[in-house]
Amino acid sequence: MKSTQVQDPTHKKILLTSLSAMVAETTTFPIDITKTRLQLHSSSTTAKANAAASNAFKVAINIVRNEGFLGLYQGLSPAIIRHLFYTPIRIVGYEYLRGVVLVAQNQHSDAVSGSFSLSSKALVGGLSGVIAQVVASPGDVVKVRMQADGRLICQGLQPRYHGLRDAFSKIICAEGFGGLWKGVFPNMQRAFLVNMGELACYDHAKHLVIRNQIAYDNIYAHTLASIMSGLSATTLSCPADVIKTRMMNQTASKDGKLMYKNSYDCLVKTVKLEGAKALWKGFFPTWARLGPWQFMFWVSYENFRQIAGLSSF
Secondary structure (H helix, E strand, C coil), X not given: CCHHHHHCCHHHHHHHHHHHHHHHHHHHHHHHHHHHXXXXXXXXXXXXXXXXXXXXXXXXXXXXHHHCHHHHHCCHHHHHHHHHHHHHHHHHHHXXXXXXXXXXXXXXXXCCCCCCCHHHHHHHHHHHHHHHHHHHHHHHHHHHXXXXXXXXXXXXXXXXXXXXXXXXXXXXXXXCHHHHHCCHHHHHHHHHHHHHHHHHHHHHHHHHHHHCCCCCCCHHHHHHHHHHHHHHHHHHHHHHHHHHHHHHHCCCCCCCCCCXXXXXXXXXXXHHHHCHHHHHCCHHHHHHHHHHHHHHHHHHHHHHHHHCCCCCC
């Protein structure tokens, strides 16, 4: 790991990170909407709906059958906007903090230059993710709401929102500006866990692969590292992801009541009504998305950096 990484132009990193995130998000979005629909499905639904939403494959087929192929991209625009903020902040932020910690370690200890423990990577990754998620949370709220609207269309009902601008406008009018940050705390918890698993694992795994000469710093090393980080991130973040999705999707009933008071209440009710396994509902499509997403992102990002003359991540 070179110390010159922190000296690479930040604006180039931001641009390349955003471009790579757009490529990855567009490619894997159909899996994301399938995961979201699975997580929103609860035990209170009818037996017919329960059978229709019993697994990811059936959910995806039903989306195409009832909403058309473009139904798989319902909510893509806010997802892209979210990643224009979320991904650059967490990736560039992680790399910057990693460089700062390395400099501090080398100045105040006899540690080997470039050494960075896995626990330190996990903490830096988690903190970078939390900061990024707070900034990008409005895009996440709109994305989840628009993804969930497809179920209303299937029932012959009008969707709550007719496009990105309409969604932002209605949420602010009905719930106030703070409504755009609904579910921000479970979202922060998820962001900490997923980035702790993703960034720390990718960084550690890639350098482990290279150091043990399993592969050079190329697409093979990036692929192996992205697979390992995807599995790690999914295992850690799936429960928080389920809670986050349900909290962000809920809206007040006519009498002003909400199904979940807070993330803890959502956690307790979910486990009580559906069992602990419900916290990993959508695990396979989540992992099936994170794996390809990270492959597309990291391979694109590493190659874009190389083309731009930047050092490896």
